[in-house]
Amino acid sequence: MPPSQPDVVVVGAGASGLMAGATAAARGLRTLVLERRSLPGQRLMVSCMGAGAVSNTGLEVSRFHGREARFVSDALQALPADDLCHWFAAAGAELHDLPHYGLVAPEGGGAAAVAALVDALHQAGGELRLDTIVRGARHSGDAIELDAGPSGLLQPRALVLATGGAHMPRLGGGTENFDLARSLGHTVSPLRPGQVPLRLFAPWLEDVTGLWMEVRLRLWDGARCVAESTGSMLLAKGVATGEAVFNLSRHCDRSGLELGICFFPEREPEQVDEWLFRTLGERTREPVARALDNIIPLSLATAFLRKLTIKRTARVQELSLLQRKRLLADMLDLRLPVAGTLGWQAAESTLGGVAVREVDPRTFASRKTPGLYLAGRMLDVAGDWGGFEQHFALASGFVAGRMVLA
Ligand SMILES: Cc1cc2nc3c(=O)[nH]c(=O)nc-3n(C[C@H](O)[C@H](O)[C@H](O)COP(=O)(O)OP(=O)(O)OC[C@H]3O[C@@H](n4cnc5c(N)ncnc54)[C@H](O)[C@@H]3O)c2cc1C
CATH class of the missing domain: 3.50.50.60 (FAD/NAD(P)-binding domain)
Structure with a gap:
């Protein structure tokens, strides 16, 4: 009873x-x-x-x-x-x-x-x-x-x-x-709200859906890094979610913040630099996005090209040195304005x-x-x-x- x-x-x-x-x-x-x-x-x-x-x-x-x-x-x-x-x-x-x-x-x-x-x-x-x-x-x-x-x-x-x-x-x-x-x-x-997905302002990323990656994230307020986290991240239609995002989202309490994404948290920048230039050097006749496919997923490579206003069909040999450097910079520290959280x-x-x-x-x-x-x-x-x-x-x-x- x-x-x-x-x-x-x-x-x-x-x-x-x-x-x-x-x-x-x-x-x-x-x-x-x-x-x-x-x-x-x-x-x-x-x-x-x-x-x-x-x-x-x-x-x-x-x-x-x-x-x-x-x-x-x-x-x-x-x-x-x-x-x-x-x-x-x-x-x-x-x-x-x-x-x-x-x-x-x-x-x-x-x-x-x-x-x-x-x-x-x-x-x-x-x-x-x-x-x-x-x-x-x-x-x-x-x-x-x-x-x-x-x-x-x-x-x-x-x-x-x-x-x-x-x-x-x-x-x-x-x-x-x-x-x-x-x-x-x-x-x-x-x-x-805590542990919440972030809306990113990056129209060129809108077509990237369902992309899971291990990343290191840094949250920037101007020149000051206010938080850092490492772990998995899911990117879908300009929204970032997953462990690494949740663990720094509590710091997203003001406007004007930028999310810095490093897609190679386990590697030194010099290693990524060497890897990128070696890969591109070996695949000069291929379209850039395809040549990058053993480094980053195709959808992300295509988005990077869109961001850098490089033609989707461009071949590796058509890339200028400056474009290669920008590609490398984005892969190591892609900066995206945070438009807010999903609440x-x-x-x-x-x-x-x-x-x-x-x-x-x-x-x-x-x-x-x-x-x-x-x-x-x-x-x-x-x-x-x-x-x-x-x-x-x-x-x-x-x-x-x-x-x-x-
Ligand atoms: C989608 C999701 C993902 C999450 N992921 C994680 C995670 O990855 N890691 C993590 O650590 N935490 C996570 N959490 C948070 C985690 O669920 C909570 O920390 C945990 O469940 C809290 O347990 P609690 O018992 O304190 O509260 P709750 O589980 O919220 O239980 C409170 C209960 O009280 C009841 N209640 C409230 N008011 C009254 C009332 N007046 N009368 C009767 N009943 C009432 C509610 O209906 C509810 O069932 C997640 C939560 C959600 C929803």
């Missing part, structure tokens, strides 16, 4: 809420997890471009950013990546390292991870109630009261808020996810959230409201793309579930 007044109510059945619920229930606490959507863990299922990464073998504090990035360190120590792998294995989902994406359940991805979390909650005796939106929360006297829609007025002994970020509104994100925390006395720093609809994370100074990092207890805990993406913590934020969501939920009513 579901408890009429649970010990612990968790609001939000994402990564952090499910983990908090499963951990609290495993301690024998009557635990109720409420989720407004009809399925749990929707964000986890689609995260990491659909791979559903839950962590990363490269997990360390330096992969988290913002003024108070060290806030994450206690949670990472309480549940390191190895321990999380053991936890999921025990719950029925073995995790494997998928290069470029992070630690994923190879059979079923994010859906398998969510199923493991829900199973763990149920096995421990906790309850998950879907289609239940919590519309209000207040602290009166010693108790927290929740207006839980069809579930009525709840008065748990403790409350864990795990309501997520504002990204991907169609998956239950929105700035209203922070209303409950606000109504219980917390400050929410300004919210903006909330395409963002994979949120920047900003509940001020972390108002939360104890050892317990995830609120410093504002007794009996309240906060976990996951709703906190003002930003991590790199590839399972890092997921891990923090799970680890903070784990700590909150372990410490609530302890």
